[in-house]
Amino acid sequence: MSVASLTLVHAKYSLVETLRVPIAVIGTVVFPALALLFFVVPQSAVAGDETYATQAVASMAVFSVMVGSLFSFGLGVAENREKPWDPYLRTLPAPGIARVLAHILATGAMSLLALVPLVVIGALLTEATATPLQLLAGLLAIIVAALPFMLIGICIGYAFSTKAAIAVIQIVFFTLAFGGGLFLPPLLFPDWLDAISQALPSRQGRDFVIWAVQGGDLQPLSWLGLVGWIVVLLGLALLLFRRDEGRRFR
Amino acid sequence: MNAPLDDTLARLSHVTRRFGDVTALDDVSLDIRPGSIVGLLGPNGAGKSTMLSLLQGLRRPTSGTVELFGGSPQNPRNRLRLGSTPQATALPDTLRVGEVVDFVGAHFAHPVPVGEMLDEFGLAELARKQTGALSGGQKRRLSVALAFVGRPELVLLDEPTTGLDVDGRRALWEAIRRQHDAGATVVITSHYLEEIEALAERVVVVAGGRVLEDDSLHNVLARVSLRQVTLGTPEPSRVAALPGVVRHTVAASGATTFYAGDSDALIIELVRSGIPFHDLAVRGATLEEAFLTLTEPRLEHA
Numbered sequence: 001m002s003v004a005s006l007t008l009v010h011a012k013y014s015l016v017e018t019l020r021v022p023i024a025v026i027g028t029v030v031f032p033a034l035a036l037l038f039f040v041v042p043q044s045a046v047a048g049d050e051t052y053a054t055q056a057v058a059s060m061a062v063f064s065v066m067v068g069s070l071f072s073f074g075l076g077v078a079e080n081r082e083k084p085w086d087p088y089l090r091t092l093p094a095p096g097i098a099r100v101l102a103h104i105l106a107t108g109a110m111s112l113l114a115l116v117p118l119v120v121i122g123a124l125l126t127e128a129t130a131t132p133l134q135l136l137a138g139l140l141a142i143i144v145a146a147l148p149f150m151l152i153g154i155c156i157g158y159a160f161s162t163k164a165a166i167a168v169i170q171i172v173f174f175t176l177a178f179g180g181g182l183f184l185p186p187l188l189f190p191d192w193l194d195a196i197s198q199a200l201p202s203r204q205g206r207d208f209v210i211w212a213v214q215g216g217d218l219q220p221l222s223w224l225g226l227v228g229w230i231v232v233l234l235g236l237a238l239l240l241f242r243r244d245e246g247r248r249f250r
Numbered sequence: 251m252n253a254p255l256d257d258t259l260a261r262l263s264h265v266t267r268r269f270g271d272v273t274a275l276d277d278v279s280l281d282i283r284p285g286s287i288v289g290l291l292g293p294n295g296a297g298k299s300t301m302l303s304l305l306q307g308l309r310r311p312t313s314g315t316v317e318l319f320g321g322s323p324q325n326p327r328n329r330l331r332l333g334s335t336p337q338a339t340a341l342p343d344t345l346r347v348g349e350v351v352d353f354v355g356a357h358f359a360h361p362v363p364v365g366e367m368l369d370e371f372g373l374a375e376l377a378r379k380q381t382g383a384l385s386g387g388q389k390r391r392l393s394v395a396l397a398f399v400g401r402p403e404l405v406l407l408d409e410p411t412t413g414l415d416v417d418g419r420r421a422l423w424e425a426i427r428r429q430h431d432a433g434a435t436v437v438i439t440s441h442y443l444e445e446i447e448a449l450a451e452r453v454v455v456v457a458g459g460r461v462l463e464d465d466s467l468h469n470v471l472a473r474v475s476l477r478q479v480t481l482g483t484p485e486p487s488r489v490a491a492l493p494g495v496v497r498h499t500v501a502a503s504g505a506t507t508f509y510a511g512d513s514d515a516l517i518i519e520l521v522r523s524g525i526p527f528h529d530l531a532v533r534g535a536t537l538e539e540a541f542l543t544l545t546e547p548r549l550e551h552a
Contacts, residue, residue, distance in 0.1 A: 009356040013345065020344035020380075088336030088396075091306040092357040093329040242324075 003101075006094045010102030015109060028072075028110050032064025033117035039183065040126065047126040051214070054129060055185065057122035058138060058209045061115055062145055063182040066202060068111040069149035070156070070169050073103060077157020078165040081244065096241045100234075104150050111146060115139070134213045141212035144226060145205030149176075151233035152201075158240035176202040198222075201229045257284055258317075259404045259435055260305050265314035267300055274300040276459040277314070282404065282437060287430055289450030289467070290439040297459040298439040302406045305437075306334055318404075330358065333402030333434070335393045335410060343382030347373055347392060350381060351399055358400030371395040371425055387418045394422060398429050405429070407438040411445060423448050447471070477513035477534055479520075480505050483527040492519045505529065 018024055040046055040056045047053050080086040089099070119135065122128040130138065156168050177183055179193075180202025186194055197203045204225040211218040260282040267275040275297045282288060290298045303309045304316045307323035321328040341350060348364050355361030368374045371391045381389065390413065397405050407426070411419040426449060430436050440446050446453055446467070453470040455463035463470050476496065483489055486506040490498045494510040501507065510516040513532050520527065 006357065009353060013342075013349065013353050016349065017342055017344050084337045084340035085342055087303075087308055088334070088340055090308055091329065091332070091334045092354065093326040093332075094357055095326045 003095060003098045006098040007101040007105065010094070010099055011105035011109075014102060014106040018106070018110065025110070025113075028068055029114045029117060031067065032060060032114050033121055035063065036060045036118055036121050037125075041121070050127045050129055052185070053122070053126040054214060055210050057118060057126065057128045058213055059182045059185075059206050060122075061118055061138070061142055062180075062202065062206045062209055063177055064114050064118060065111045065142055065146040066149045066176060066182070066205075067173060068114060069107060069146055070153045070173050072107045072110065073150050073153025074156040074160075074165045074169040075162065076103070076107075077154055078160060078162040081158070082162060096238055100154060100237055100241065103154065104147070107150060108143065108146065112139070112143075115142070130213050138209055138213040141209040142205075145201075145208055148201035148205070148226065148229040148233055151230065151237050154237040155233060155240055158237070158244050176200055179203070180206055182206060199225065201226065204229070258282065259284055259319060260323075260437075261315075261317045262301065262304065262311075263315045263317075265304065265311045265316060267297075267304065267309065268312045273459050275304075275311075278456075278459070278461055280454065280461065280464070282435065284403065284435050286451040287426075287436045287438060287449050289446035289453045290437060290456060291441070291443065291446050291453055292439075292456035293441055296456045298456055299408055300459075301456070302334070302408055302437070302439065305406060306332070330400070331403040333397035333400055333405040335397045335407055337393070337408075339389070341381040341384075341389055341392065344380055346377065347379050347381060347384070348377035350392065351395065354396045355399040360401055361399050362401060367395055367399055370398075370428070372421065387414050390414055390418070391422060391425075394426070398434065402434060405434050405436045407436060409439055409441070411440075411442075419445070475534075476509045476511055477532060478507050478509055479513050479516055480507045480529075480531045480533075481527045482506070482529045483525060485525050488523070488525050489520060489527070492516060492523065494519070 036057065040053070040060060045052070046056050152172060153169070156165050156172070160168055179197050180200045181189065181197055182202055186197055186203065189197060198219070198221055204222045207218065207222040208226060210216075211222070258281050262278050262280045265275055265278045266273065278297070278301065280301070290301065292298050300309070304311055305318055305323055307318070307325075307329060310316075310324070316323055318328045319331055323329065323332075345353070348368065351364045351367050355364065355367075362370075364377070365374070368377055371394065373388065373392060373395065376384065376388060381392065384392065390411065394407065394410050397407060410426070411422050414422065423445070426436060426438070436449075438446070438449060450467050453463065453465060453467050454461055455470065463473070465473075480501075481489075482505050486498065486500065489495070489506070489508060494512055494516045495508050496510060498506055498508045508516065517530070517532070
């Protein structure tokens, strides 16, 4: 069986499992929309300016994909390792890469669903604008920007138990959200914070998506950084997957 | 490394596996050849499940080597001809019975069609049910069915009938035997001697992480079949020291039960020795009791 067909089978059944618990779907879709309503829409200085509003919606989109990826991967993987179904799947002849890719496909599909209300709210309640072509470019950029977060989630899931994973995910997601300028625009950052910020995958992802939607300059560090994070994290995720033997005996 | 040119399906060579300071397997060597049903028999915690998890590639040995179809079980390619069962409680609640069979079958080149597999294990009417809605027995049957979906050459069944009633157990035994007749080599763990007796041709007795016996069912049964001699005596330790006594237990009533391979010889010795006794009774020991005799004394040293 090829890696591609096994990936699709695992992704399909992972999605089927998720979709049969409707409240999980609603949670994923509603959370980023609420964040946009509370953080951006009430600030008229941002919501009333076309450039800033569009950037804010793009930042929120990165934020929503980041939160979705970190939680669904970090918690999902950690939980699965503690359930006896997962060790069984590991006895089947599927290589590690197929299962990692399947996770990425399934959660990616759910995250894309969560972008729909964001775009609708952004268009109706703020001055944010984008042509259909710009939207498409933004969508493609967000898929790339999401990869490091998914991989961070996978690494956390394989490195920690469920309880520890929750704490680690929260620390990582706050650091990445604020440090990456997803809540406060990096324009307001002092130089030293801006320097750190540019090394974070959240900032790189934000800049990449804004560039895809609005055009303008893209610093080489942004896309080089993203590629670097993806390569390093993919290697780490595979390493942790191979090392994992289910929950450790104590 | 000696590459196996023979037809050995799986092999453990001097395998030791420790978890922290617990030694689950202690220098175990075992070959699984095609054709038979091998019973892995032993009390809970004996190391049976650890053996299977090594063969499935879920764990690595602390020392020694594990081979599956001539290679490492950690390589997915070497698991293409292997079938195993999930724990019955492990099935994903929201997936339907037919979907689970389809999911597992998708990993293999020539899976048994879903409908055929469900018919074989009496699950046909349940195909559209979510596994969370199945009874314990139905889950158990589905778990065992999953081991055979990929038309495997080697099947590992970990306590397949635990928790089933007598009818359910017999039905599942029948299904396992049919699959074996169709060409699958089966390794089955159990702590029920009855199950091993019903299915296995070769028996491996494991206790305390070591292999105590590895022989045909017939020979192992002959070795463990014992008689019990129950009597009252003021000097039980002298009786226990007589030749042929392998073990004894004291009942609350004060009567002592002695286990021996040949009860007639023991009684002749008893009478000759002049040890006073009363209320003598002789009967055959159950296999369960005989099995305890085999595993208990050596456990104390572990």
